[in-house]
Amino acid sequence: MIKRLLLLLLPVLGLQAAPLNIVIDRGVENAIPIAIVPFGWSGPAGAQPIDMDLTIGNDLARSGRFAPLPTRDMPQQPTAFAAINFKDWRLLGMDNIVIGNLQERADGNYEVSFRLVDVYKGTQLAGFRIPAGRAQLRRTAHRISDIIFEKLTGIPGAFDTRITYVTVKELPNGNKRHSLQVADADGFNAQTLLESSEPLMSPAWSPDGKQLAYVSFEGGNSSIYIQDILSGRREQVAAHAGINSAPAWSPDGARLALTLSKDGNPEIYILHLADRSLQRITRNRAIDTEAAFSPDGAKLVFTSDRGGSPQIYEVSALGGTARRVSFGGSYFARPSYAPDGKSIIMVHGKERRYRIAMLDLENDYLDLLTETRLDESPSFSPNGSMIMYTTTRSSGTELAAVSADGRVHQRLALQDGEVREPDWGPFTTQ
Amino acid sequence: MTKKTFIACLLAGLLSACATAPRQDNGAAVEERTRGAGADGRGRDAATSYGAGSDSPGGLSALTDPQSPLALRTIYFAYDSSEIQPQFQEVIEAHSAYLLAHPQVTAVLEGHADERGSREYNLALGERRAQMVKRLIALLGVPNTQLRTSSYGEERPVADGHNEAAWRQNRRVEILY
Numbered sequence: 329m330i331k332r333l334l335l336l337l338l339p340v341l342g343l344q345a346a347p348l349n350i351v352i353d354r355g356v357e358n359a360i361p362i363a364i365v366p367f368g369w370s371g372p373a374g375a376q377p378i379d380m381d382l383t384i385g386n387d388l389a390r391s392g393r394f395a396p397l398p399t400r401d402m403p404q405q406p407t408a409f410a411a412i413n414f415k416d417w418r419l420l421g422m423d424n425i426v427i428g429n430l431q432e433r434a435d436g437n438y439e440v441s442f443r444l445v446d447v448y449k450g451t452q453l454a455g456f457r458i459p460a461g462r463a464q465l466r467r468t469a470h471r472i473s474d475i476i477f478e479k480l481t482g483i484p485g486a487f488d489t490r491i492t493y494v495t496v497k498e499l500p501n502g503n504k505r506h507s508l509q510v511a512d513a514d515g516f517n518a519q520t521l522l523e524s525s526e527p528l529m530s531p532a533w534s535p536d537g538k539q540l541a542y543v544s545f546e547g548g549n550s551s552i553y554i555q556d557i558l559s560g561r562r563e564q565v566a567a568h569a570g571i572n573s574a575p576a577w578s579p580d581g582a583r584l585a586l587t588l589s590k591d592g593n594p595e596i597y598i599l600h601l602a603d604r605s606l607q608r609i610t611r612n613r614a615i616d617t618e619a620a621f622s623p624d625g626a627k628l629v630f631t632s633d634r635g636g637s638p639q640i641y642e643v644s645a646l647g648g649t650a651r652r653v654s655f656g657g658s659y660f661a662r663p664s665y666a667p668d669g670k671s672i673i674m675v676h677g678k679e680r681r682y683r684i685a686m687l688d689l690e691n692d693y694l695d696l697l698t699e700t701r702l703d704e705s706p707s708f709s710p711n712g713s714m715i716m717y718t719t720t721r722s723s724g725t726e727l728a729a730v731s732a733d734g735r736v737h738q739r740l741a742l743q744d745g746e747v748r749e750p751d752w753g754p755f756t757t758q
Numbered sequence: 759m760t761k762k763t764f765i766a767c768l769l770a771g772l773l774s775a776c777a778t779a780p781r782q783d784n785g786a787a788v789e790e791r792t793r794g795a796g797a798d799g800r801g802r803d804a805a806t807s808y809g810a811g812s813d814s815p816g817g818l819s820a821l822t823d824p825q826s827p828l829a830l831r832t833i834y835f836a837y838d839s840s841e842i843q844p845q846f847q848e849v850i851e852a853h854s855a856y857l858l859a860h861p862q863v864t865a866v867l868e869g870h871a872d873e874r875g876s877r878e879y880n881l882a883l884g885e886r887r888a889q890m891v892k893r894l895i896a897l898l899g900v901p902n903t904q905l906r907t908s909s910y911g912e913e914r915p916v917a918d919g920h921n922e923a924a925w926r927q928n929r930r931v932e933i934l935y
Contacts, residue, residue, distance in 0.1 A: 527913035529877055549908055550881065571885050571909055574878040587878065593889075594882040615882040631879050637838075638879055659838075662876035675876050682875055702920060704876050720873065720920055749877065 359395035360480060362388060363417065363425040366399060367442070368407030371432030378465045380430055380440065380472070387473035387487040387514060391713070392736025394480075397422060409443055409452065417447045424453070426476060430465075437461050440468050444476050454479050466516060486709040489513045490753040491716060492521075492531040492540055493727060497745035508542060510557065513709070513752070515740050521555060522562075532575050533753040541565075541575035541584060552586055554601075565599060576620045576664075578645070585609075585619035585628055585645075596630055598645065609647045620664040621645065629653070629663040629672055640674055640687070654687065656694065662705060666732070667712040673697075675704050684717050684730065697734040707752045708732075716740075718748040820856060821935060827852035833891055835929040837872070840886040842894060850891065853933055854898035861904065866934040867891045869909040870916075872925035881911030891931045 364381040381399070388394035399405075403416035406427055417425055428442030443455040454475055460468040467488055474485030492510045499505055506528045511518035521540065522528065529543035529550070541554050551567035552575050566572040570589030577584060584599040588606075596609040596619045610616040614634035621628060625645060632641050632650070640654035640663045654660035659677030666673070666686075676685035676694070681701040687694050702720035709716070712732060719728045719739075725746040728739045740747070821828050831853075833846045842850070857863060869888030871880035888907035896902055917924035 527910065529881075529911075529913065545910065545913065570907075571881055573881050587882070589882070589885055594885065615879065615886065617882045618876060618878045631876070638875070659875060661879045677875055680874075702874060722920055 359393055360424070361397065361422050362394050362476075362480075363397040363402055363420075363422050364388070365402060365405050365407070365425060365427045367427075367440075368429040369431075370429065375432075376430065377438070377462055378430070378469065380428060380442075380465075380469050381426075383466060383469035383514075384426065384473050384476070387470060387485075388476065390514065390738060391477065391485075391487075392731055392738070393477075409445065412445065414447055414450050422447050424476075424480065426472075428472075433459075438465060440465070440472070442472050444479055466512065470512065470514070483713055484711045484755070486711040486713065486752075486755070487513060488756050489710060490533075490537070490756075491515075491707075491727075491750050492533060492753065493747055493750040494528050494531060495745050495747050508540070508555075510540075510753075521557065521560065530574055530749060532577060532751050534577050535579055535581045535754055537754045537756060541577065543573050543575065552584075554584075565601070565604070570594075574618045578621045579623060579625045583621075583645075585621060587617040587619070596628065596643075607647070609643060609645075610650065618662050622665050623667055623669045629665060631661045631663065640672065653689070654694075655692075660685075664706070664708065666708055667710060673706040673708065673715055675706065684715060686715075686732065686734075695734060697730045697732075698728075698737075700728075703728075705749045707750050709752050710755045714752075716750040716752050718750065828856055831933040833887075833931045833933075834926065835887055835931075837925075837929065838875075838883070840883065840890045842890055850894050851898065854895045854900050857895065857900045857904050858898075861901070863935060864904050864906060865895075867895075867905060867907045868932045868934055869907065870914060870928055870930050870932070871912045872928040873912045873915065873920065874925065877912055881909050881913075884909035884911045887929075887931050891933070 364385045367380045369376045385396035389396050403420065404413055406412045407429055412425070412427070425445050425447055426442060427445065428440065431439045433439055438460050439457060440460055441457040444453045446453050456475065458468050458471070470488035473487040477483065477485030477487065490510050491513055492508065495507050495509055497505050503525060506524050506526065507520050508522040508528050508531055509518050509520050524544060524546050526545040531540050531542040533540060539554050539556055541552060543550050544553055547567065550572045552565050552572045553562050554565050555562035565584065566586055566588065568588050568590035571594060572586065572588055574587040575584050582601055584601060586597055586599055587594050588597050593613060594615045594617050595611065596616050598607040598609060600607065609628065612634050614632055616630060616632045619628045619630040627642055628645050629640060629642050631638050635652065637658045638661045639652055640660045641650040641652050643650040653672070657676055657678055661675045663672045663674040670689055672687045672689060674685055674687065675682055676696065682703055683696050683700065684698045684703050684706045685694055685696050697715065700719045704718050706715050706717040714729050714731055716727060716729045718725055725748050726739060727747050727750050728737065730737050820826050823829065827849055830849045833842060833849065853865065857865060867888040869884030871883045885907060888909055892905045892907050895905060915924065915928045917927040
């Protein structure tokens with residue numbers, strides 16, 4: 329009577345997914361004014377492959393720290409330093425302008441050059457010439473954004489980075505399709521790495537940005553896989569009885585912290601990837617899960633309800649006695665360290681709202697970063713300036729980001745379906 | 759599934775529960791119930807097409823009788839709790855009695871959570887709920903070999919809403935034969 333359906337599960341390469349659409353809800357008031365002038369184009373008329381200025385401007389606006397000037401308000405559109413009329417720009421109150429050129433070369437590749445100019449001093453703050461193939465032009469724009477961001481804020485930019493997340497789409501027949509995707513940090517170039525009719529959870533970047541660890545239910549139970557992003561090759565690394573979940577990489581990429589309940593209840597283990605040996609870290613009758621390594625690899629932070637409610641604990645990565653670090657609430661979960669190791673972000677449940685909170689480990693100050701009611705899965709950008717997370721509203725589940733100081737909020741809305749469990753990838757190695 | 763059983767299931771509001779007839783938990787069965795694209799938590803079991811009353815261990819009549827307490831196969835839980843509420847005692851006793859009478863039958867206790875809070879913690883919470891049900895059934899004399907637990911956390915909601923009405927239905931343990 330009922331046709332048996334086949335398990336739909338395929339590592340997919342190069343499959344273009346729907347881009348995320350970024351909406352900035354609220355930014356800072358004292359954003360730095362900047363003008364990104366449309367780049368000059370040397371190549372066939374009308375065949376310009378990318379609007380460099382728009383991509384860079386969107387990056388900078390997205391950070392909340394910059395207020396790019398709309399093109400129509402620009403007094404001139406110079407493409408060479410000598411052509412800049414500094415008086416006009418000073419009158420507009422522009423602190424900095426960016427000018428540049430995009431050139432198509434005889435071999436079909438491109439050359440991008442740009443200058444970041446201090447309008448008041450009339451000097452160049454940075455200038456680069458970057459060769460790029462057509463496919464790398466967006467990335468080149470993100471790298472330029474990174475350079476501008478670092479020059480003007482002192483913080484390394486994280487625009488030329490990638491994110492991974494899980495999407496869930498309901499098909500017309502009522503079934504659900506789960507997919508594991510990676511995209512640029514601005515939501516473009518989304519690619520599907522895996523599709524499954526069964527749930528996928530907890531994607532986590534390896535520190536070198538080449539692999540993802542994640543949880544898949546394709547075998548009828550949770551199990552942990554590591555997948556190579558370029559080749560799509562995947563390997564099951566944990567499939568014990570009970571739950572296999574919450575994979576987290578050590579900073580050196582040699583170990584994977586995970587949660588297994590094979591011995592009766594959920595405990596934290598460390599899987600040594602070289603010899604596949606398991607090292608048990610926690611030992612008690614409560615739930616211990618969601619471990620994350622400290623940036624120096626020496627400690628783990630995790631969730632446990634050993635005290636009667638879910639709280640955050642810290643323990644040596646060699647095991648031993650855990651120390652509770654969250655206080656003053658009845659629900660703290662899914663912790664991870666800031667890249668500098670000085671604070672921990674987590675989910676905090678209070679008065680039936682679940683929000684993203686940051687705990688300063690030096691003075692025990694707890695800061696609530698979000699104002700929504702169903703937030704989860706916070707993940708730091710590699711420069712520590714932003715946190716991406718999942719938020720659920722009546723319309724569905726989507727990605728959002730907030731600055732580490734809680735002032736800049738943005739939503740990354742996908743066209744349809746749910747988007748969840750973002751993990752922000754590492755700095756890209758050049 | 760016969761038409762008559764199908765209607766009986768509809769009447770009991772338990773279509774998905776009835777779609778899966780009892781089966782033994784052996785290697786072959788895993789092949790049979792390849793969890794297919796019908797993966798929204800309800801439709802999933804519909805991918806397994808057993809004929810009721812045949813090709814399955816004994817005792818089917820009790821399991822498919824909508825009047826039987828065995829027709830109730832879901833235990834619901836309070837928020838962030840794995841305590842079994844008194845109103846589900848009868849359901850658990852009925853399933854325990856059934857399992858005692860049919861030692862060849864294995865039950866899978868599948869734990870679930872609502873969407874609030876973190877996903878991995880909810881996966882653990884779902885497992886703890888399943889284990890609480892398992893412990894109670896075992897206390898009533900059913901050997902552990904007849905019981906298996908699993909957890910899907912918040913990954914397989916039966917109700918998709920983002921409100922208490924949906925959450926109440928999602929905090930559950932399903933008893934699957």
